[in-house]
Amino acid sequence: QLQLQESGPGLVKPSETLSLTCTLSYDSISNSTYFWGWIRQPPGKGLEWIGSIFYSGSTYYNPSLKSRVTISVDTSKNQFSLKLTSVTAADTAVYYCAGRYCDNGVCYAFDPWGQGTRVTVSS
Amino acid sequence: EIVLTQSPGTLSLSPGERATVSCRASQSVSSTSLAWYQQRPGQAPRLLIYGASFRAAGIPHRFSGSGSGTDFTLTISRLEPEDFAVYYCHQYGSSPQTFGQGTKLEIK
Numbered sequence: 051q052l053q054l055q056e057s058g059p060g061l062v063k064p065s066e067t068l069s070l071t072c073t074l075s076y077d078s079i080s081n082s083t084y085f086w087g088w089i090r091q092p093p094g095k096g097l098e099w100i101g102s103i104f105y106s107g108s109t110y111y112n113p114s115l116k117s118r119v120t121i122s123v124d125t126s127k128n129q130f131s132l133k134l135t136s137v138t139a140a141d142t143a144v145y146y147c148a149g150r151y152c153d154n155g156v157c158y159a160f161d162p163w164g165q166g167t168r169v170t171v172s173s
Numbered sequence: 174e175i176v177l178t179q180s181p182g183t184l185s186l187s188p189g190e191r192a193t194v195s196c197r198a199s200q201s202v203s204s205t206s207l208a209w210y211q212q213r214p215g216q217a218p219r220l221l222i223y224g225a226s227f228r229a230a231g232i233p234h235r236f237s238g239s240g241s242g243t244d245f246t247l248t249i250s251r252l253e254p255e256d257f258a259v260y261y262c263h264q265y266g267s268s269p270q271t272f273g274q275g276t277k278l279e280i281k
Contacts, residue, residue: 097218097261099270112269113174146217150265159208159265161220161229 052077052084054147054164062141062171068134072147072164079128080105085150085157088121088132090143091166098143102150103130137171144168175200177262179273185281192249194276196262201242206266209238209247212275213258221260222247252278 058070072086079086087102101111103121111119120133134141145167148160176199186192196207204225210218220229222238225245235250249256257280262273 096274097263097272099272102270110268114269156205157265159220159223159229159263160210160218161223163217163219166217 052149052162054149054162056145056147056164056167058145058167058169060168060170062137062169063173064138064171065136068132068137068141068169068171070132070145070147070167070169071129072131073127073129078125079123079130080125083152085152086121086123086130087148087150087160089146089148089160089163090141091146092140092143100132100134100145139171142169142171174269175202175264175267175271177264177271177273179260179262179276181276182274183277183279185279186252187281188252188254190252192247192252192256192278194247194260194262194278196240196245196247196273198243198245198264200267202245202264203266204241206264207238207240207245208263208265209236210261210263211256211258212261213255218261249278254280 053075055073062068088100091097101121103109118135123130148163150157178197180195207225209222212218221232221236226238237248239246259275259277261275
C-alpha cells in the first residue's frame with residue numbers, strides 16, 4: 051500500500067527558503083496513475099493547497115503562492131520536493147504531501163497523505 | 174477561486190446521534206470533484222468521501238455524502254466515540270483547489 055513520508059528542517063529563518071521532500075514507499079513516483087501534491091495547515095487553522103505535480107513534471111500552483119513555490123520530482127530517489135522562497139512567520143505550518151489517484155484522465159481526492167511535518171519560521 | 178463555507182463551525186452531539194455537516198460553494202462544483210476528510214488531533218486528514226457520495230476504502234457505512242452544484246452534505250448516521258474530530262470539505266475540480274474552513278464535531 052502506497053505510503054508517503056515528509057522530511058526536512060523543522061526551523062527556517064525568515065527570508066530563507068523552505069525545502070521539504072516527500073518519499074514514496076511501495077510504489078514508484080513514475081506511476082502515471084498518481085498526481086502528487088503539497089498541502090499545509092497553519093497552527094489551529096484549516097488546510098491550504100500549495101501545488102501539485104504529475105510524474106511527467108507538469109506543475110500546478112496556488113496563485114497565492116505561485117511566485118514563491120517550486121515543486122519537482124526526482125525519479126531516481128522516488129521523491130518529490132517543495133521549495134518555498136522568502137518565507138515569513140505566516141508560512142509556519144504543518145506541511146503534508148499527498149497523492150491523488152488518476153484513472154482515464156480523471157483525478158480523485160487526496161489519498162494517501164503523509165503524516166505531516168511541522169515547519170516553524172523564526173529567527 | 175471557489176470558496177467553500179462549512180456550517181456549523183462547531184457541532185455538539187452525543188454518541189449515537191446523527192451528525193449533519195454542510196458545505197456550500199461560491200460557484201458550482203462538479204459533483205465528481207467534492208471530497209470530505211476527517212482530521213483527528215495530531216493526525217493527517219483521512220479521506221472519507223470522494224465524488225460527493227462515494228465512500229473511500231475502509232470507511233464505515235455510517236458515513237455518507239450527498240449534494241450537487243453548490244450544496245453538499247456529510248452525514249454520520251450514528252456517532253461513535255472515534256468520530257469526534259474536525260471535518261473538511263474539499264473541491265478539486267477547479268484550480269486552485271480549495272478546502273472549507275472545517276467543522277469541529279465535539280462531544281456534548
